[in-house]
Amino acid sequence: EGQKESESAAAEKTYVFKYSNSQSDSHPRSQSMFFFKDKLEKASNGRIKVELYTGGVLGTEAEVLDQVKIGTIQGCRGGLFERASGMYLIYTLPFMFENIDQVLKVMNSDFGAKVNESAMENGLYIPATGVAGGFRNITNSKRPIRTVEDVRGLKMRTPPIDMTIKTFKAIGANPQQVAYTETYMALKTGVVDGQENPFSNTVDMKFYEPQRYLSVVNWQVHPDPFYVNPDWYKSLPEDLKAVFDSVAEATMDYSNELWLSSEKDYYLVLQEKLEVNEIDSAAREGFVKAVKPVWQGYVDEGLFTWDEINEVLAIANK
Amino acid sequence: MSVLLISLLILLVIGVPIAYSLGISSFLYFILIHPELIAILPQRLFAGMNSYTMIALPLFCLMGFLMNEGGITRRLIDFSLLFVGRLRGGLGLVNVLASMIFGGISGSSVSDTASIGAVLIPEMENKGYSPEFASGITVASSTMGMIIPPSVPMVVYALAAEESVGRLFLGSLFPGLMIGILMLVITVGISSFRKFPREEFSLDKKKKIETFNRAILALIMPLFVIGSVVFGIATATESAGIGVLYAFVVGTVIFRTLKIKKIPKLMKDAIMTSANVMIIIALSKLYIWILAIEHVPQQLSMFISQLNMPGVWIIIAVNLVILVSGTFIDVSPAILLLTPVLLPIVQSFGMNPVQFGVLLISGLAVGLVTPPVGMCLNVASAISGLRIGKIFYGAMPFLAANLITLLLISFVPQLTLWLPELLMK
Amino acid sequence: MKGITAVEKQISSFLEAVVTAFFGLILLLTILLVILRYLFNTSIVGGNELMEFLFIYTTALGAAVSLGKRSHIKVTYFVDQLPPFSRAVVDTFSLLLVLLINVVLLRLSFPWIAKVGDAASPVLRLPSWVAMISVPIGCSLAVLYCAYDIYKIWRFHDSAKGEEA
Ligand code: NA
Numbered sequence: 049e050g051q052k053e054s055e056s057a058a059a060e061k062t063y064v065f066k067y068s069n070s071q072s073d074s075h076p077r078s079q080s081m082f083f084f085k086d087k088l089e090k091a092s093n094g095r096i097k098v099e100l101y102t103g104g105v106l107g108t109e110a111e112v113l114d115q116v117k118i119g120t121i122q123g124c125r126g127g128l129f130e131r132a133s134g135m136y137l138i139y140t141l142p143f144m145f146e147n148i149d150q151v152l153k154v155m156n157s158d159f160g161a162k163v164n165e166s167a168m169e170n171g172l173y174i175p176a177t178g179v180a181g182g183f184r185n186i187t188n189s190k191r192p193i194r195t196v197e198d199v200r201g202l203k204m205r206t207p208p209i210d211m212t213i214k215t216f217k218a219i220g221a222n223p224q225q226v227a228y229t230e231t232y233m234a235l236k237t238g239v240v241d242g243q244e245n246p247f248s249n250t251v252d253m254k255f256y257e258p259q260r261y262l263s264v265v266n267w268q269v270h271p272d273p274f275y276v277n278p279d280w281y282k283s284l285p286e287d288l289k290a291v292f293d294s295v296a297e298a299t300m301d302y303s304n305e306l307w308l309s310s311e312k313d314y315y316l317v318l319q320e321k322l323e324v325n326e327i328d329s330a331a332r333e334g335f336v337k338a339v340k341p342v343w344q345g346y347v348d349e350g351l352f353t354w355d356e357i358n359e360v361l362a363i364a365n366k
Numbered sequence: 367m368s369v370l371l372i373s374l375l376i377l378l379v380i381g382v383p384i385a386y387s388l389g390i391s392s393f394l395y396f397i398l399i400h401p402e403l404i405a406i407l408p409q410r411l412f413a414g415m416n417s418y419t420m421i422a423l424p425l426f427c428l429m430g431f432l433m434n435e436g437g438i439t440r441r442l443i444d445f446s447l448l449f450v451g452r453l454r455g456g457l458g459l460v461n462v463l464a465s466m467i468f469g470g471i472s473g474s475s476v477s478d479t480a481s482i483g484a485v486l487i488p489e490m491e492n493k494g495y496s497p498e499f500a501s502g503i504t505v506a507s508s509t510m511g512m513i514i515p516p517s518v519p520m521v522v523y524a525l526a527a528e529e530s531v532g533r534l535f536l537g538s539l540f541p542g543l544m545i546g547i548l549m550l551v552i553t554v555g556i557s558s559f560r561k562f563p564r565e566e567f568s569l570d571k572k573k574k575i576e577t578f579n580r581a582i583l584a585l586i587m588p589l590f591v592i593g594s595v596v597f598g599i600a601t602a603t604e605s606a607g608i609g610v611l612y613a614f615v616v617g618t619v620i621f622r623t624l625k626i627k628k629i630p631k632l633m634k635d636a637i638m639t640s641a642n643v644m645i646i647i648a649l650s651k652l653y654i655w656i657l658a659i660e661h662v663p664q665q666l667s668m669f670i671s672q673l674n675m676p677g678v679w680i681i682i683a684v685n686l687v688i689l690v691s692g693t694f695i696d697v698s699p700a701i702l703l704l705t706p707v708l709l710p711i712v713q714s715f716g717m718n719p720v721q722f723g724v725l726l727i728s729g730l731a732v733g734l735v736t737p738p739v740g741m742c743l744n745v746a747s748a749i750s751g752l753r754i755g756k757i758f759y760g761a762m763p764f765l766a767a768n769l770i771t772l773l774l775i776s777f778v779p780q781l782t783l784w785l786p787e788l789l790m791k
Numbered sequence: 792m793k794g795i796t797a798v799e800k801q802i803s804s805f806l807e808a809v810v811t812a813f814f815g816l817i818l819l820l821t822i823l824l825v826i827l828r829y830l831f832n833t834s835i836v837g838g839n840e841l842m843e844f845l846f847i848y849t850t851a852l853g854a855a856v857s858l859g860k861r862s863h864i865k866v867t868y869f870v871d872q873l874p875p876f877s878r879a880v881v882d883t884f885s886l887l888l889v890l891l892i893n894v895v896l897l898r899l900s901f902p903w904i905a906k907v908g909d910a911a912s913p914v915l916r917l918p919s920w921v922a923m924i925s926v927p928i929g930c931s932l933a934v935l936y937c938a939y940d941i942y943k944i945w946r947f948h949d950s951a952k953g954e955e956a
């Protein structure tokens with residue numbers, strides 16, 4: 049009798065899912081979350097209520113991720129995947145992938161699921177991971193980058209990310225930290241010679257204006273895990289857990305679709321504004337060779353093993 | 367929601383420090399309304415303290431202190447005398463002109479009142495100016511200190527609105543200078559009416575050049591500091607650091623008036639000032655987080671759009687909110703509390719974030735010289751021994767310059783936007 | 792009871808010295824980073840991050856010391872109108888509130904640090920608790936300073952009354 053009552057109470061109970069990201073409403077990340085809200089509220093018959101806080105009103109990405117961990121909000125998306133699990137860095141190894149399909153294949157494989165599960169140790173439940181836009185590529189004002197030698201001595205604006213700094217050092221550039229919002233002027237005044245970003249950011253921030261060359265070297269992608277508070281997820285009845293998971297997966301697929309198709313449009317814009325070159329496979333080999341010590345460094349730190357790297361490469365090239 | 371506002375007002379009135387007032391009323395909100403969210407408290411406090419940009423705050427403070435200790439005030443006053451001293455009301459004009467230049471060196475209005483007031487208030491009284499006029503013109507013209515770049519409050523706003531510091535510095539230059547020019551005009555008018563004295567002094571050409579040279583090093587400093595931010599050569603924080611280095615070298619090597627052994631004390635004053643502002647920023651982050659989670663800015667915007675009032679009246683109402691807030695609370699907390707609430711509203715009426723930033727800072731500057739809470743009034747009162755009410759009375763005619771400028775900033779976007787668009791694309 | 796005042800003075804000047812030293816380090820790093828960039832075309836990896844860490848401590852410690860000096864920014868206009876005894880009562884009440892919020896922050900900072908304190912900073916990859924413990928340290932000091940301030944209010948209030956009598 050008592051159990052029945054609590055079951056029906058659980059059936060009537062509504063669960064609030066407060067979610068936040070830093071991007072504005074028009075950004076693919078926010079757009080896909082509007083989709084999420086709509087789908088989840090419908091699929092759960094209103095038993096899960098989704099409250100979205102876009103535009104960074106609840107704090108920076110790092111702060112919001114902490115809020116998910118301490119449970120004041122229930123979900124977020126953004127960078128900082130290393131804080132969820134060091135395993136995510138395997139997706140970001142320089143020159144690891146040749147095309148986005150390879151990345152998505154790995155993310156949707158059993159290996160990808162294993163990476164998502166590893167975040168549980170750090171107090172985060174990750175129902176699905178997508179890509180944060182397309183490959184990151186290099187623009188600069190000095191010369192087209194055709195081989196790794198062309199990078200030598202370039203003053204590159206890099207975000208404050210360990211992997212990026214190490215990679216650009218490894219390929220002979222001089223990485224400089226400049227805030228994202230100050231990058232335009234730093235490029236314009238020659239404080240730095242170049243920068244690396246996905247096409248979308250390069251267009252959004254008008255970085256092409258003070259730059260001359262875009263070299264499509266496809267050096268790195270960033271994963272976009274959907275961070276969820278595990279205690280909140282565990283509090284859901286089994287049926288809602290399943291609903292939540294399937295909507296989350298659909299959302300990340302939708303997000304990938306939106307984000308990658310917008311990258312294509314941005315690439316077209318950049319082809320008009322800049323002198324664009326792609327690199328051949330021989331040149332790519334040169335880059336791969338130069339960054340191998342970076343891969344080794346992360347293996348030495350114990351974030352993942354060579355076996356795991358090879359597993360990823362095998363899935364990617366299947 | 368009303369818990370937040372009412373408790374905050376009560377706490378402020380009974381003299382609880384502003385920082386902790388914000389913390390306590392947030393705490394009350396959590397206890398009474400959302401106990402499950404209380405774990406956020408330390409995180410928001412920490413988030414507020416954790417800011418690279420705000421490191422510019424103690425650095426800009428120290429830069430001003432070093433210039434002042436290095437004898438810059440006297441040099442600027444002599445320099446101003448050279449230009450406007452011989453006109454009627456010469457010392458009044460010098461007071462305004464020196465504040466305009468000083469505004470380009472210091473980031474705050476309070477330090478302007480303190481340093482220029484300490485020299486000019488007694489000197490003006492000796493020359494027969496009324497004490498109300500001497501103190502009034504000092505505080506009123508010192509409002510330019512935080513409007514003319516560089517400006518510490520502008521850095522705080524840049525943080526709150528996620529705007530570029532360089533754009534804000536450029537945007538506030540013309541409005542700041544305009545206040546100065548209007549104040550000079552007002553001073554000329556009052557001086558000829560009240561027959562204030564001219565400064566009799568004749569300098570030979572050599573002396574003139576010497577006075578000019580003694581001030582010029584101080585005069586190029588703002589170009590140096592602002593230029594490096596605007597042209598992306600350095601971040602705001604770095605340019606403040608360079609400014610400190612510059613002030614140090616000028617003070618010790620060139621003016622030779624800055625004593626090395628005084629520097630630790632100045633550094634301590636600068637960083638303690640920063641700590642007092644930063645703790646307010648830290649706890650305001652908590653308060654603002656609650657406003658966001660309660661969707662207050664959106665609700666307010668919606669409420670206002672439902673009023674169906676013409677944009678002009680909304681902008682005027684926003685001006686009044688800024689002026690009244692500035693009268694009761696200090697500049698930094700006012701910026702932090704008003705920005706997230708007012709910026710979306712004015713943006714929906716087509717105002718640019720840079721334009722609003724300049725409007726906000728210029729409006730709050732007026733609050734520094736209006737009772738009951740006016741930091742500049744307190745400082746001037748300490749110098750002249752006059753009650754703050756009397757100083758305010760003396761300042762009133764000059765504040766017309768601030769009010770006219772406020773209206774122009776509100777309704778002539780080019781005044782703030784032309785220069786940043788010209789120089790920063 | 793002079794002992795307490797002397798101890799407070801020593802602690803405060805020690806803390807101020809620490810805060811000033813940290814500021815000095817921040818200043819040096821700022822200038823050094825610009826010089827390295829323009830003259831030597833290089834940079835100190837993690838220099839900005841280190842500055843942030845130091846800056847956090849200057850605020851946490853500086854705010855506590857300011858409680859001892861009663862130098863926080865506040866609205867004094869209304870309490871200034873009060874007669875001395877009422878003023879002492881109101882001041883005590885507000886200090887108790889400040890003490891309370893610091894106790895709350897102190898208490899909540901432990902589970903917070905336990906939960907998210909091991910996240911690595913992006914460049915130096917230092918665990919974030921290194922900076923986070925500035926919160927409980929600052930709040931503990933703030934609690935002590937509030938208690939000391941209350942003691943001082945009533946001590947001097949009593950002695951003033953004593954002299955009148
Ligand atoms: Na200024």
Ligand code: NA
Pocket residue numbers: 461462464465482503504505507508
């Ligand atoms: Na003045």
